[in-house]
Amino acid sequence: xxxxxxxxxxxxxxxxxxxxxxxxxxxxxxxxxxxxxxxxxxxxxxxxxxxxxxxxxxxxxxxxxxxxxxxxxxxxxxxxxxxxxxxxxxxxxxxxxxxxxxxxxxxxxxxxxxxxxxxxxxxxxxxxxxxxxxxxxxxxxxxxxxxxxxxxxxxxxxxxxxxxxxxxxxxxxxxxxxxxxxxxxxxxxxxxxxxxxxxxxxxxxxxxxxxxxxxxxxxxxxxxxxxxxxxxxxxxxxxxxxx
Amino acid sequence: xxxxxxxxxxxxxxxxxxxxxxxxxxxxxxxxxxxxxxxxxxxxxxxxxxxxxxxxxxxxxxxxxxxxxxxxxxxxxxxxxxxxxxxxxxxxxxxxxxxxxxxxxxxxxxxxxxxxxxxxxxxxxxxxxxxxxxxxxxxxxxxxxxxxxxxxxxxxxxxxxxxxxxxxxxxxxxxxxxxxxxxxxxxxxxxxxxxxxxxxxxxxxxxxxxxxxxxxxxxxxxxxxxxxxxxxxxxxxxxxxxxxxxxxxxxxxxxxxxxxxxxxxx
Numbered sequence: 001x002x003x004x005x006x007x008x009x010x011x012x013x014x015x016x017x018x019x020x021x022x023x024x025x026x027x028x029x030x031x032x033x034x035x036x037x038x039x040x041x042x043x044x045x046x047x048x049x050x051x052x053x054x055x056x057x058x059x060x061x062x063x064x065x066x067x068x069x070x071x072x073x074x075x076x077x078x079x080x081x082x083x084x085x086x087x088x089x090x091x092x093x094x095x096x097x098x099x100x101x102x103x104x105x106x107x108x109x110x111x112x113x114x115x116x117x118x119x120x121x122x123x124x125x126x127x128x129x130x131x132x133x134x135x136x137x138x139x140x141x142x143x144x145x146x147x148x149x150x151x152x153x154x155x156x157x158x159x160x161x162x163x164x165x166x167x168x169x170x171x172x173x174x175x176x177x178x179x180x181x182x183x184x185x186x187x188x189x190x191x192x193x194x195x196x197x198x199x200x201x202x203x204x205x206x207x208x209x210x211x212x213x214x215x216x217x218x219x220x221x222x223x224x225x226x227x228x229x230x231x232x233x234x235x236x237x238x239x240x241x242x243x
Numbered sequence: 244x245x246x247x248x249x250x251x252x253x254x255x256x257x258x259x260x261x262x263x264x265x266x267x268x269x270x271x272x273x274x275x276x277x278x279x280x281x282x283x284x285x286x287x288x289x290x291x292x293x294x295x296x297x298x299x300x301x302x303x304x305x306x307x308x309x310x311x312x313x314x315x316x317x318x319x320x321x322x323x324x325x326x327x328x329x330x331x332x333x334x335x336x337x338x339x340x341x342x343x344x345x346x347x348x349x350x351x352x353x354x355x356x357x358x359x360x361x362x363x364x365x366x367x368x369x370x371x372x373x374x375x376x377x378x379x380x381x382x383x384x385x386x387x388x389x390x391x392x393x394x395x396x397x398x399x400x401x402x403x404x405x406x407x408x409x410x411x412x413x414x415x416x417x418x419x420x421x422x423x424x425x426x427x428x429x430x431x432x433x434x435x436x437x438x439x440x441x442x443x444x445x446x447x448x449x450x451x452x453x454x455x456x457x458x459x460x461x462x463x464x465x466x467x468x469x470x471x472x473x474x475x476x477x478x479x480x481x482x483x484x485x486x487x488x489x490x491x492x493x494x495x496x497x498x499x500x501x502x503x504x505x506x507x508x509x
Contacts, residue, residue, distance in 0.1 A: 049341075051509070071257075071343060080338070083338050085330060087273050089272065092268060096265045096269045096272070099268055100257060100264070100344050
């Protein structure tokens with residue numbers, strides 16, 4: 001289980017994450033929803049120890065990320081597409097990450113074929129399309145066969161086939177008893193993939209519920225989301241969101 | 244997908260060996276690494292040969308002449324050192340690296356060990372080839388220096404080591420500044436331009452700048468006397484004191500870089 005406890009983080013005058021607490025449990029895909037700038041990515045960076053919280057903590061199986069013995073074998077993360085050197089091949093990028101956590105080299109080819117990048121494995125990753133870069137990021141997250149997966153906008157740039165593939169993959173990984181958290185602002189995608197939902201706005205928790213429960217509150221999951229986040233969005237068009 | 248229980252992690256914990264293995268794969272898998280190293284070696288040797296050909300005075304420090312390409316060659320070593328760190332930030336790779344190795348000082352230590360070792364090997368290669376090539380191209384009946392003459396082996400070895408140390412200063416600066424352009428600017432400006440500038444206004448201090456140390460302390464076989472104008476000649480550091488200063492600079496740059504890396508958000 002991943003426990004977020006009273007987590008706060010400010011960047012200058014803005015509170016990106018504000019006294020946030022929730023649990024991410026194994027066995028079900030948890031969707032992480034919120035408007036742009038609501039603190040989803042910051043929360044993920046705080047879980048991974050990339051940013052240091054001002055207060056509170058995030059625990060993975062009772063331990064902080066920095067205390068994990070083999071981090072990539074416990075948590076696989078996709079934070080941004082293109083978190084790789086553009087001059088390096090996909091295979092070398094994954095081989096370097098595998099070496100850092102004592103992961104067998106054979107696993108590199110395994111994940112490359114899982115995400116469908118075998119034929120592009122030797123090409124410079126800087127030439128990849130967004131969809132291919134996203135697949136490489138997913139391959140990196142799967143590399144250590146981790147018990148927990150944190151994926152920020154995993155369907156970004158994927159074609160319809162890729163979207164269905166990642167949806168089925170995440171569901172099967174959760175069914176194996178893993179922790180799966182995916183952030184997105186695509187509510188329709190969440191409705192198809194996630195079972196549980198954590199909704200935040202302005203860094204604060206708005207709902208920790210299930211897709212079924214939230215959908216039942218309103219005409220649709222999308223309507224329920226807008227009711228929940230009204231007044232909580234950091235950026236919004238003048239006409240309002242329902243026009 | 245196999246069951247989770249089948250892939251339990253091995254005992255122990257990641258450490259310097261794993262981090263260094265990762266850094267080695269990163270360094271060798273970039274074509275730009277090999278190009279830069281090849282140009283560094285070729286440029287260093289080329290300048291040594293050119294100076295060898297144009298040497299007419301047998302009383303010159305012939306070893307120092309053959310190693311004339313070392314100071315320009317160091318520029319690339321320093322820039323490559325900067326880039327091993329800053330390219331992680333410009334590409335976003337740093338977050339993947341730190342997620343894999345959350346003990347951040349270990350990441351910097353691994354980079355320093357791997358890059359420092361590669362640069363030491365490449366530097367010694369460039370230094371020794373320059374020495375022999377520069378000696379072989381001497382004309383005008385001047386005999387080539389040999390390694391068993393006083394101070395010669397020391398000058399060649401320490402010149403090679405300076406590639407490693409200036410490279411490590413670059414790695415440290417890269418970790419401190421994080422931005423490629425700015426860090427390269429500080430590297431080139433601080434190590435090269437400032438040395439010339441300081442040399443003009445305060446000769447006593449200029450002997451502590453890295454390129455004066457390399458050019459006038461590490462790569463010489465005898466005390467530099469500025470060709471006779473002794474009254475105006477600064478007191479250059481001895482070879483070993485110069486080596487100590489360069490080690491100190493590299494250690495300080497890496498220590499500050501490591502402290503900032505551990506402290507700042509990635």
